[in-house]
Amino acid sequence: MTYKPVRLGVLGLGRAFMLMLPTFRNDDRVRLVAAAAPRAESRDAFVAEFGGRAYASVEELAADPEIDAVYIATPHQMHADHVEALAAGGKHILVDKPLAVTLKDADRMVAAADAAGVHLIVGPSHSFDPPVALARQMIASGDCGQVRMVQAFNYTDFLYRPRRPEELRTEEGGGVLFSQGVHQIDIVRLLCGGLARSVYAMTGAWDRERPTEGAYTAVLDFEGGAFASLTYSGYAHFDSDIWMNNVAELGGRKNPANYGAARRALRDLDPDAEARLKQTRTYGAGAEPPQPEANEHFGPIIISCDRADLRLSPGGVELFGDNDRSFIEAPLDPAPRKPVIDALVEAVRQDSAPTQTARWGRASLEVCHAILTSAARRQAVTLRKQCGIETKETQL
Amino acid sequence: MTYKPVRLGVLGLGRAFMLMLPTFRNDDRVRLVAAAAPRAESRDAFVAEFGGRAYASVEELAADPEIDAVYIATPHQMHADHVEALAAGGKHILVDKPLAVTLKDADRMVAAADAAGVHLIVGPSHSFDPPVALARQMIASGDCGQVRMVQAFNYTDFLYRPRRPEELRTEEGGGVLFSQGVHQIDIVRLLCGGLARSVYAMTGAWDRERPTEGAYTAVLDFEGGAFASLTYSGYAHFDSDIWMNNVAELGGRKNPANYGAARRALRDLDPDAEARLKQTRTYGAGAEPPQPEANEHFGPIIISCDRADLRLSPGGVELFGDNDRSFIEAPLDPAPRKPVIDALVEAVRQDSAPTQTARWGRASLEVCHAILTSAARRQAVTLRKQCGIETKETQL
Numbered sequence: 001m002t003y004k005p006v007r008l009g010v011l012g013l014g015r016a017f018m019l020m021l022p023t024f025r026n027d028d029r030v031r032l033v034a035a036a037a038p039r040a041e042s043r044d045a046f047v048a049e050f051g052g053r054a055y056a057s058v059e060e061l062a063a064d065p066e067i068d069a070v071y072i073a074t075p076h077q078m079h080a081d082h083v084e085a086l087a088a089g090g091k092h093i094l095v096d097k098p099l100a101v102t103l104k105d106a107d108r109m110v111a112a113a114d115a116a117g118v119h120l121i122v123g124p125s126h127s128f129d130p131p132v133a134l135a136r137q138m139i140a141s142g143d144c145g146q147v148r149m150v151q152a153f154n155y156t157d158f159l160y161r162p163r164r165p166e167e168l169r170t171e172e173g174g175g176v177l178f179s180q181g182v183h184q185i186d187i188v189r190l191l192c193g194g195l196a197r198s199v200y201a202m203t204g205a206w207d208r209e210r211p212t213e214g215a216y217t218a219v220l221d222f223e224g225g226a227f228a229s230l231t232y233s234g235y236a237h238f239d240s241d242i243w244m245n246n247v248a249e250l251g252g253r254k255n256p257a258n259y260g261a262a263r264r265a266l267r268d269l270d271p272d273a274e275a276r277l278k279q280t281r282t283y284g285a286g287a288e289p290p291q292p293e294a295n296e297h298f299g300p301i302i303i304s305c306d307r308a309d310l311r312l313s314p315g316g317v318e319l320f321g322d323n324d325r326s327f328i329e330a331p332l333d334p335a336p337r338k339p340v341i342d343a344l345v346e347a348v349r350q351d352s353a354p355t356q357t358a359r360w361g362r363a364s365l366e367v368c369h370a371i372l373t374s375a376a377r378r379q380a381v382t383l384r385k386q387c388g389i390e391t392k393e394t395q396l
Numbered sequence: 397m398t399y400k401p402v403r404l405g406v407l408g409l410g411r412a413f414m415l416m417l418p419t420f421r422n423d424d425r426v427r428l429v430a431a432a433a434p435r436a437e438s439r440d441a442f443v444a445e446f447g448g449r450a451y452a453s454v455e456e457l458a459a460d461p462e463i464d465a466v467y468i469a470t471p472h473q474m475h476a477d478h479v480e481a482l483a484a485g486g487k488h489i490l491v492d493k494p495l496a497v498t499l500k501d502a503d504r505m506v507a508a509a510d511a512a513g514v515h516l517i518v519g520p521s522h523s524f525d526p527p528v529a530l531a532r533q534m535i536a537s538g539d540c541g542q543v544r545m546v547q548a549f550n551y552t553d554f555l556y557r558p559r560r561p562e563e564l565r566t567e568e569g570g571g572v573l574f575s576q577g578v579h580q581i582d583i584v585r586l587l588c589g590g591l592a593r594s595v596y597a598m599t600g601a602w603d604r605e606r607p608t609e610g611a612y613t614a615v616l617d618f619e620g621g622a623f624a625s626l627t628y629s630g631y632a633h634f635d636s637d638i639w640m641n642n643v644a645e646l647g648g649r650k651n652p653a654n655y656g657a658a659r660r661a662l663r664d665l666d667p668d669a670e671a672r673l674k675q676t677r678t679y680g681a682g683a684e685p686p687q688p689e690a691n692e693h694f695g696p697i698i699i700s701c702d703r704a705d706l707r708l709s710p711g712g713v714e715l716f717g718d719n720d721r722s723f724i725e726a727p728l729d730p731a732p733r734k735p736v737i738d739a740l741v742e743a744v745r746q747d748s749a750p751t752q753t754a755r756w757g758r759a760s761l762e763v764c765h766a767i768l769t770s771a772a773r774r775q776a777v778t779l780r781k782q783c784g785i786e787t788k789e790t791q792l
Contacts, residue, residue: 148602149611151627153547155698155705200596200776202615202623204544206702215545215700217625219598219615221774227598229613229627231547237705237716238698243639260719302551302634304611306602309551309633320633323656378617380596380775 003349005031009061009070009091011082013042013283016073016096019250020124020337021289027335029345036061045284058082062089068348069119072096076173077166080105087116092348094340097125098182099361101173103369103385106362113358119347121340121354122361126249126298127186128339130330131312135303136190138310138317138328145306150191150228152184154299156249157262158234159207159214162278165271168212170372175205175212176234177368183298185367188220188228190355191303194388195223199367203375206235218371223388232299236262243300247314251292251336292336355389363387399745401427405457405466405487407478409438409679412469412492415646416520416733417685423731425741432457441680454478458485464744465515468492472569473562476501483512488744490736493521494578495757497569499765499781502758509754515743517736517750518757522645522694523582524735526726527708531699532586534706534713534724541702546587546624548580550695552645553658554630555603555610558674561667564608566768571601571608572630573764579694581763584616584624586751587699590784591619595763599771602631614767619784628695632658639696643710647688647732688732751785759783 008030010017014037024032035046036055043054055061061070062085069092072082079100086093093113099122100106113120126132139147158180166172173179189196201218205211215233222228239254241247246254266274281287294314303310311318316330335341343354363386370381404426406413410433420428431442432451439450451457457466458481465488468478475496482489489509495518496502509516522528535543554576562568569575585592597614601607611629618624635650637643642650662670677683690710699706707714712726731737739750759782766777 148600149598149613149627149629151549151613153625198774200615202545202617204623204700206544217545217547217615217623219596219613221598227600227613229549229625231545231625233545233700233705235700235705237700237718238707239716259721260717263718304600304629304631304633309629309631311634320635320655322633322659325655378594378776 003029003345005029006345006348007031007033007066007068009034009036009064009067010046011036011058011061011070011072011086012074013037013039013046014073015278015281018281018283018287018289020071020073022291023335023337023341027338027341029341034061034064034067039284042282042284058085062086062091067091069094069344076101076178080108083109083120084112087112087118087120090116090118092119094121094123094344097122097186097361098173098178098368099358099365101178103362103366106365110358110362119353120358121343121347122356122358123343124337124340125186125356126183126296127190127356128337128343129297130295130339131297131314131316132187132190133339134328134330135310135312135317138319139191139303139305144308144310146224147192147226147303147305149226149304150188150301152188152228152299152301153231153240154180154184155233155238155240156180157236157239159210160236160262160266162266162274162281164275164278168210170212176215176232177213177371180234181216181232181368181371182364184230184232185364186356187298187301188230189364190389192222192226192228193224194360194363195386196220196363196367196383197223198380198382199370199374200380201371201374203372213372216371216375220367240299244297244314245294247294247297249296249298250290251294251296251314251332252290253293292332295330295332296336357387359387399425399741401425402741402744403427403429403462403464405430405432405460405463406442407432407454407457407466407468407482408470409433409435409442410469411674411677414677414679414683414685416467416469418687419731419733419737423734423737425737430457430460430463435680438678438680454481458482458487463487465490465740472497472574476504479505479516480508483508483514483516486512486514488515490517490519490740493518493582493757494569494574494764495754495761497574499758499762502761506754506758515749516754517739517743518752518754519739520733520736521582521752522579522692523586523752524733524739525692525694526735527691527693527710527712528583528586529735530724530726531706531708531713534715535587535699535701540704540706542620543588543622543699543701545622545700546584546697548584548624548695548697549627549636550576550580551629551634551636552576553632553635555606556632556658556662558662558670558677560671560674564606566608571610572628573609573612573767576630577612577628577764577767578760580626580628581760582752583694583697584626585760586785588618588622588624589620590751590756590759591782592616592759592763592779593619594776594778595766595770596776597767597770599768609768612767612771616763636695640693640710641690643690643693645692645694646686647690647692647710647728648686649689688728691726691728692732755783
């Protein structure tokens with residue numbers, strides 16, 4: 001089926017928007033018609049590239065009648081206010097992960113979308129990556145038997161990328177849980193059916209200069225009996241991308257000669273200088289987004305099922321069966337993050353929700369908080385706001 | 397210093413002894429002078445190869461006055477009786493891992509060695525592997541700061557290697573915990589200082605035909621604050637040796653064309669036929685032990701410290717520091733498992749105990765049981781019989 005392009009507004013023209021540019025520039029199912037952002041420089045760049053309207057406030061964007069849906073790419077802690085304003089204006093919403101920082105905000109967002117009768121999709125997130133979706137399809141087919149155990153880990157330089165000060169304060173959504181852990185949780189929940197029962201975790205905040213969580217390890221278990229081990233370190237030492245064909249998170253090629261680059265770039269910067277450095281990576285500041293050569297990924301993931309293990313890679317899924325192994329390709333689309341746009345178009349044009357709804361995003365956020373709580377209390381935490389997978393998988 | 401060779405007796409001439417042959421044949425610090433084993437075929441092979449005495453009972457071996465120490469390589473559940481008999485005879489003891497199956501047996505063994513005033517070393521175990529010992533030295537040097545997090549995982553075909561029936565019954569020491577998990581626990585305890593505080597775990601027994609634990613995931617935490625994630629699957633699907641330079645556990649080269657070989661070899665075998673197949677892999681049955689080309693290993697292990705991550709590989713330790721990375725080699729000795737013989741010689745000739753004593757082995761066994769208990773109760777289990785590292789590390 002072909003439809004008229006979805007008329008999309010954008011709220012926030014920072015780093016997250018930058019990373020969506022290759023998609024927006026190459027997928028003609030969406031047309032960027034308006035933006036709202038506080039910086040005149042980025043608004044001007046938007047109008048110069050896409051035409052359309054550029055506003056200084058979310059209220060103006062919400063009142064624009066020529067918009068079907070809005071992509072919210074503002075800092076996490078602002079998501080709830082922005083969703084309420086835009087849902088009240090009748091816009092469908094694509095909100096960048098994590099849904100919010102607090103579960104109270106997440107509840108507000110679920111309620112706002114319900115009350116307005118609009119779709120709220122949490123994305124992009126790596127749970128939309130084509131190899132993850134392919135693995136989910138393979139699981140749903142039943143060919144491999146039940147999912148029994150998932151192992152996911154990722155070693156990155158996250159903690160030493162340029163940050164605004166609040167991104168190093170846990171209570172404001174800083175640290176690896178809300179920005180990074182939520183990806184891993186989203187993926188693992190998708191692979192295991194979504195309904196996590198409990199979590200047990202340890203967290204580490206090992207650098208006094210950046211005193212938020214930079215690492216964690218967690219065990220989740222799920223309705224149906226599957227369990228998962230999740231581990232993350234953002235301390236910029238070992239880099240697990242060597243086990244992902246040297247493909248970086250965003251699909252670019254890693255250059256081993258750049259070892260230590262993240263720490264070097266921050267050396268001798270005070271917090272203001274660091275925030276300014278981050279600013280140079282936003283839209284309208286002259287930089288261009290990375291051009292992916294392979295699918296995005298979130299580190300090595302092994303899925304153990306009754307009759308096969310599945311290993312995710314940037315190119316697809318390697319299947320290790322009882323007798324043979326094989327590789328099933330997940331091609332890179334010229335418009336990367338195509339599955340996110342698939343979800344948006346289906347929501348707007350067919351009134352069909354993806355798995356990654358507001359309730360789904362709240363459930364992943366609940367796990368982030370449960371990891372922090374479990375580590376603080378040194379005991380397992382029972383989960384209460386989980387959300388399963390309700391899709392058209394039977395049609396696959 | 398040079399000493400007279402240690403006069404070693406061997407109890408049990410099965411698979412474990414086979415795997416020690418490359419060491420015994422190449423390390424002239426030990427001389428095999430006697431053996432005891434139930435099968436005449438293996439006793440005859442021993443005398444033909446090594447000369448010396450061959451007995452049908454442990455009592456005769458214990459009474460042989462020309463023996464300094466005995467290597468116990470009998471099934472796990474017999475270790476306690478055998479240690480009591482040999483310690484009463486005044487022999488120092490090298491007992492293959494795990495120390496025992498039950499903690500009650502482990503207590504008996506600690507008491508027997510103490511009462512007789514003999515050294516009891518638990519080994520070989522992969523905690524003696526040269527890259528592990530090298531990593532421990534690097535940690536003890538203090539150069540990397542504190543150990544904060546360890547991740548260890550291993551995906552093997554363990555559950556589909558030929559077994560005697562009791563090796564598939566957990567209560568008799570079957571399954572992956574006692575034979576395999578104990579290696580991982582030993583290594584992780586060594587890297588983190590030995591004193592585990594608690595464990596939380598999930599286990600999987602997914603094949604009705606082989607109804608013992610074939611997989612687990614566990615989180616351990618340690619005195620001093622380090623924590624560790626341990627994951628194992630023996631279900632013969634994904635093989636994590638691809639991340640260890642395609643070197644197999646025992647140091648041989650993996651042939652990717654052999655995918656699925658473990659399951660194929662068992663196809664259509666009844667339990668008796670399977671036990672007979674296992675027999676063909678023991679000493680005196682015509683087979684030869686594998687010849688290592690690299691150090692043994694127990695799967696990928698990443699150690700996160702304050703100022704560096706260490707990654708174990710069969711060739712040594714890769715160090716990922718704040719600014720640079722480097723590789724520190726751990727050479728393969730012509731007599732593999734040399735560190736085990738180092739420990740034996742030092743115990744017998746210098747009255748100096750290694751880290752891997754009876755108390756150490758009991759502590760690792762306690763973690764195996766705690767993993768089973770935690771998984772059954774779905775809660776963390778506090779550990780009570782842990783044992784630290786008391787070595788000459790300060791001299792390094």
